[in-house]
Amino acid sequence: MNTREETLIPVVGVITDVRIDTPDVKTFRVVTPDGKKAFEHKPGQCAMLSIPGVGEAMFSITSSPTNTEFMEFSIKKCGCVTDWLHQAEVGQQLTIRGPYGRPFPVDTEFKGKDLLFIAGGIGLAPLRSVINYCRHYRDEYGKIDIVYGSRSMDDLVDYKEIVEEWTKDKNVDVHLTIDREQEGWDGHVGFVPNYVKELGFDTNKTAIICGPPIMIKFTLQAMVELGFNKEQVYTTMELRMKCGVGKCGRCNIGSKYVCKDGPVFRCDELDELPDEY
Amino acid sequence: MQKITRDTLVSKAVSLLENGTVDAVLGWGKGEFAYDVTPTVFETADEIRENFVWNDFCGANFSKYLVSKTRKLEGKILVFLKPCDTYSFNQLLTEHRFDREKVYVVGVPCEGMADISKVKAITGDGISAIDFTDNGLVITTLYDDEPKTVAYEDILAERCVNCKSKKHVAYDELLGETGEVLESARFDEVAKIEALTPDERFAFWQGELSRCIRCNACRDVCPACTCEKCVFDNPNSGAENKAPANSFEEQMFHIIRAFHVAGRCTDCGECSRVCPQNIPLHLLNRKFIRDIDNFYGEYQAGAEVGTRAPLVDYNLDDLEASDVFERRDSE
Amino acid sequence: MRKCSLSVLPALFAEIAKSNTLYIPASDNAGGAKFTKWEEGIQYLDTLNTVKSPKDFFFPHTEDLMEFKVTGKNIELFDIREESEDFVVFGVRACDVKSFDILDRVFLSDPVDSYYASRREHGVIISLACTRPAETCFCTTFGIDPATPAGDISAWKTEDALYLQANTQKGEALLSSVEALTEECDSTDVEAQQEKTRKIMQKLPLANLTTDSFGGGKTLELFDSPKWDELSEACLGCGTCTFVCPTCQCYDIKDFNTGNGVIRYRCWDSCMFSEFTKMAHGNSRLTQLERFRQRFMHKLVYYPENNDGLFSCVGCGRCLSKCPISMNIVKVMKALGGEKK
Numbered sequence: 001m002n003t004r005e006e007t008l009i010p011v012v013g014v015i016t017d018v019r020i021d022t023p024d025v026k027t028f029r030v031v032t033p034d035g036k037k038a039f040e041h042k043p044g045q046c047a048m049l050s051i052p053g054v055g056e057a058m059f060s061i062t063s064s065p066t067n068t069e070f071m072e073f074s075i076k077k078c079g080c081v082t083d084w085l086h087q088a089e090v091g092q093q094l095t096i097r098g099p100y101g102r103p104f105p106v107d108t109e110f111k112g113k114d115l116l117f118i119a120g121g122i123g124l125a126p127l128r129s130v131i132n133y134c135r136h137y138r139d140e141y142g143k144i145d146i147v148y149g150s151r152s153m154d155d156l157v158d159y160k161e162i163v164e165e166w167t168k169d170k171n172v173d174v175h176l177t178i179d180r181e182q183e184g185w186d187g188h189v190g191f192v193p194n195y196v197k198e199l200g201f202d203t204n205k206t207a208i209i210c211g212p213p214i215m216i217k218f219t220l221q222a223m224v225e226l227g228f229n230k231e232q233v234y235t236t237m238e239l240r241m242k243c244g245v246g247k248c249g250r251c252n253i254g255s256k257y258v259c260k261d262g263p264v265f266r267c268d269e270l271d272e273l274p275d276e277y
Numbered sequence: 278m279q280k281i282t283r284d285t286l287v288s289k290a291v292s293l294l295e296n297g298t299v300d301a302v303l304g305w306g307k308g309e310f311a312y313d314v315t316p317t318v319f320e321t322a323d324e325i326r327e328n329f330v331w332n333d334f335c336g337a338n339f340s341k342y343l344v345s346k347t348r349k350l351e352g353k354i355l356v357f358l359k360p361c362d363t364y365s366f367n368q369l370l371t372e373h374r375f376d377r378e379k380v381y382v383v384g385v386p387c388e389g390m391a392d393i394s395k396v397k398a399i400t401g402d403g404i405s406a407i408d409f410t411d412n413g414l415v416i417t418t419l420y421d422d423e424p425k426t427v428a429y430e431d432i433l434a435e436r437c438v439n440c441k442s443k444k445h446v447a448y449d450e451l452l453g454e455t456g457e458v459l460e461s462a463r464f465d466e467v468a469k470i471e472a473l474t475p476d477e478r479f480a481f482w483q484g485e486l487s488r489c490i491r492c493n494a495c496r497d498v499c500p501a502c503t504c505e506k507c508v509f510d511n512p513n514s515g516a517e518n519k520a521p522a523n524s525f526e527e528q529m530f531h532i533i534r535a536f537h538v539a540g541r542c543t544d545c546g547e548c549s550r551v552c553p554q555n556i557p558l559h560l561l562n563r564k565f566i567r568d569i570d571n572f573y574g575e576y577q578a579g580a581e582v583g584t585r586a587p588l589v590d591y592n593l594d595d596l597e598a599s600d601v602f603e604r605r606d607s608e
Numbered sequence: 609m610r611k612c613s614l615s616v617l618p619a620l621f622a623e624i625a626k627s628n629t630l631y632i633p634a635s636d637n638a639g640g641a642k643f644t645k646w647e648e649g650i651q652y653l654d655t656l657n658t659v660k661s662p663k664d665f666f667f668p669h670t671e672d673l674m675e676f677k678v679t680g681k682n683i684e685l686f687d688i689r690e691e692s693e694d695f696v697v698f699g700v701r702a703c704d705v706k707s708f709d710i711l712d713r714v715f716l717s718d719p720v721d722s723y724y725a726s727r728r729e730h731g732v733i734i735s736l737a738c739t740r741p742a743e744t745c746f747c748t749t750f751g752i753d754p755a756t757p758a759g760d761i762s763a764w765k766t767e768d769a770l771y772l773q774a775n776t777q778k779g780e781a782l783l784s785s786v787e788a789l790t791e792e793c794d795s796t797d798v799e800a801q802q803e804k805t806r807k808i809m810q811k812l813p814l815a816n817l818t819t820d821s822f823g824g825g826k827t828l829e830l831f832d833s834p835k836w837d838e839l840s841e842a843c844l845g846c847g848t849c850t851f852v853c854p855t856c857q858c859y860d861i862k863d864f865n866t867g868n869g870v871i872r873y874r875c876w877d878s879c880m881f882s883e884f885t886k887m888a889h890g891n892s893r894l895t896q897l898e899r900f901r902q903r904f905m906h907k908l909v910y911y912p913e914n915n916d917g918l919f920s921c922v923g924c925g926r927c928l929s930k931c932p933i934s935m936n937i938v939k940v941m942k943a944l945g946g947e948k949k
Contacts, residue, residue: 011685055862213890255911276902277892551844
């Protein structure tokens with residue numbers, strides 16, 4: 001037996017709740033078998049979840065650090081580990097290790113700023129942690145705008161929380177959109193980048209974008225057109241990872257490792273990296 | 278030493294490029310030393326004049342490159358093929374792996390290629406110059422006052438010592454003359470291994486395969502391994518195994534590969550040439566070739582385009598499975 | 609400095625092996641050399657490079673990390689780590705010794721890799737100075753002096769004697785444990801040998817190779833070079849260069865279901881492999897050009913950028929002699945401007 005610390009060795013966790021968000025997204029609540037949070041984290045950080053025999057994968061922690069009871073992970077079904085998780089039931093154990101990565105600068109650069117969150121599809125998962133953190137410490141931040149779009153009404157993650165909590169907050173504006181007209185939807189219809197342009201935000205805001213790569217690309221273009229500097233815009237990245245601590249060598253973009261130097265990047269930092277993501 | 282000269286190849290390549298017959302030339306490119314030749318796509322006459330190499334270290338078989346290069350290039354590509362390379366070429370055509378119309382084949386005669394590790398076993402490291410002479414390679418090293426002459430017969434690659442054919446089975450144009458299919462002793466080593474007891478044979482292969490580092494070079498160079506997605510690269514296959522321990526699974530990689538190329542392997546010997554651990558992988562393939570010859574009559578993959586290999590063909594005279602068991606039991 | 613006659617070498621090995629597992633270069637029975645566990649009858653092979661580098665001793669090709677037992681919905685996790693036993697590696701060349709520094713910066717930086725750290729702490733390196741470098745050697749390009757190898761103990765082998773100089777506490781302890789077999793000596797013979805080797809180094813065909821065009825901050829300048837296309841044109845996408853390389857350190861973590869529990873193991877991986885960066889919904893490096901470029905950019909730009917200018921290549925020349933298509937870091941460096949005129 002070895003007494004050295006080892007980050008690759010996880011702890012056992014247990015799923016205590018499974019929420020069906022959309023046809024392909026479920027949110028899993030995870031605690032240790034004795035009912036505690038596995039570890040503390042900061043908004044934007046990630047954790048490695050694994051099912052022994054199936055595999056291990058990195059997920060952003062969806063719940064806010066201010067939640068003292070459990071962690072949540074909103075997970076889209078799209079590969080080996082996620083397929084397996086989607087058929088898991090309450091009581092299923094898994095393994096968890098972390099937290100990994102550089103968080104959003106919620107206690108520094110974001111302090112006192114008006115915040116503009118822009119998410120597409122499952123891209124809301126990493127932002128939900130920050131949004132709820134900022135809502136918890138509401139006085140520390142200025143106005144909060146949230147633009148969130150998905151393919152359809154049914155594909156909006158956390159819809160219940162958005163409608164029942166976020167929209168009711170003071171000084172928080174939520175702008176929802178879906179890609180195509182749908183019966184029962186009287187909100188905005190159209191793609192996120194265009195909607196952002198239509199809404200035409202003040203350029204004194206700090207923006208946080210997350211979504212599919214193509215959505216990030218076009219939204220960033222829209223932001224620049226609106227007069228935002230890249231220094232004001234943050235995003236979070238995802239590449240294949242194995243170790244989570246910058247050693248296994250696969251999640252680099254140039255000299256930066258997404259697992260360790262990211263996943264949160266300021267958009268002007270990305271300009272200094274080669275275009276390989 | 279190669280009888281056909283570099284100049285002959287260079288002027289052929291340049292003239293076919295300049296008269297518009299081809300748009301690019303797949304040939305051997307100059308390295309740091311005389312022996313580290315890199316397969317290169319040349320697109321200008323100047324590049325060819327400057328960097329094209331033809332010597333006794335041009336062992337690489339270009340046939341497989343045609344699969345990717347004919348897709349990448351718009352026009353036609355000239356490829357230089359040695360007699361043994363042409364068998365792989367035909368086999369790939371039989372399997373419809375590339376468009377014949379996009380390739381212009383210039384057959385080059387081959388006197389056998391040298392194996393640099395055999396050279397270094399004689400001269401040691403520190404080679405500073407190699408001269409190609411009628412009597413052999415004249416090797417100058419940093420450590421010997423006098424250059425050393427090594428005879429070609431002492432440094433020929435194994436596959437060339439046991440050359441199966443000097444005949445070009447495919448070409449648009451020939452430089453020099455083509456040769457004949459040869460009687461070779463290539464199955465002697467297989468017979469020796471067959472003569473071992475099962476335990477001895479197992480020990481032999483375990484010893485050889487235990488050196489495998491699972492770099493996949495044998496697969497990646499193999500002209501018979503042209504699957505778009507190899508089962509060993511697919512994480513969902515359950516067979517994607519990068520761990521090369523001296524385990525049963527590791528031996529499975531080579532055995533499965535040998536089965537997969539059985540009947541299609543032309544015995545070009547590239548697998549053994551590229552193996553960084555000098556594992557005699559060609560022996561596995563030759564065992565299959567010899568068995569197929571014995572069971573179904575002699576068959577050389579790639580000898581002609583479009584032939585149906587015994588393993589994918591059926592006729593009434595075919596060996597029954599029971600015959601194979603009988604044969605095994607009688608051994 | 610201490611010395612012993614070469615005739616004492618077997619006795620020296622036997623003495624070291626009494627209290628440590630000892631590895632020495634020996635024949636791999638296929639024309640190459642490999643570090644082999646010493647026991648009576650194992651012959652030391654006077655070789656320049658082993659086929660595989662000695663990085664295996666600290667970062668093995670494959671190793672089990674932990675085990676799980678899965679029963680229904682429950683998971684039991686077993687920490688199977690054991691502290692490494694003491695071991696000694698004899699005959700490590702200067703380039704390979706330097707590679708341990710490069711690996712240390714990855715595996716010993718926070719958070720420390722305990723598997724690696726345990727082996728590193730328990731391993732004693734006896735290096736061996738080169739006297740007959742090959743034409744493929746270019747360690748001096750990376751500031752390595754093959755005549756003065758580092759390690760816990762530096763060793764020089766002449767026609768008739770072995771000279772030993774301890775550099776670390778671990779080395780001193782080992783050297784004093786074999787005191788009876790060695791005698792104190794001056795360094796005259798060693799210095800003569802060093803001078804001779806350094807002269808040879810200047811005459812090597814790759815002596816003009818420089819790192820001037822590379823290093824941190826060169827990413828954008830080199831990344832889009834049109835040269836990558838022709839350099840990677842013939843690359844087979846195999847892992848030979850990565851697996852014989854003493855500094856390549858990428859790994860994969862995989863689970864193996866034994867039917868009686870799950871073993872989570874680590875094994876070497878290669879950035880040259882097509883599925884290295886493949887995710888369920890995409891791949892950030894789709895072509896061999898991108899994968900090829902990653903390997904060399906990592907060694908020549910990214911790694912030095914993150915590690916105070918230290919390059920992740922030691923000039924051992926293994927990739928030069930083993931690449932199936934003879935494409936290698938020297939050709940890449942020369943194409944990108946790394947040759948003194």
